[in-house]
Amino acid sequence: MVKVIATAKGYFGGRIREIDAKFSVPDEMFSDRWMKPEDPEWTPPKKPDTKPAAKAENKTPAKTAEPKTDTKPAV
Template sequence: MVNVIATQKGYSGLRIRDVGDEFSVPDEMFSERWMKPVDPKWKPDTKPAAKAKAEAPAKTADKPDTKPAA
């Protein structure tokens, strides 16, 4: 959780937050668009996203050079 201050009107925790409101949000819900952290040293998680799995090879029926089934 991170303590934040609303820099614009926004919606969080089933409530509308006005400019200047101080409240807590889970780290993954932090939005730089309308929040700033109370602690200036806090930084959003910047871990790289997990790599997507490689695409599965095309099935025989998906390949254009095969004949359709009879």
């Protein structure tokens, strides 16, 4: 948990936090967009890499749809 100060109006813990409000948040919930740590020495944990995985190359060619033939006998 890190003690923070709201730098903008925000929502956390079931309530709206006004500017300069002091409260605690779990380290992984820290947002530098609208809060700052009370302790200037504290550094937020590194976030995991959220880049999407590279697309796998499709080595087999796609099958083209064959036209459907009418199987009903002609009348």
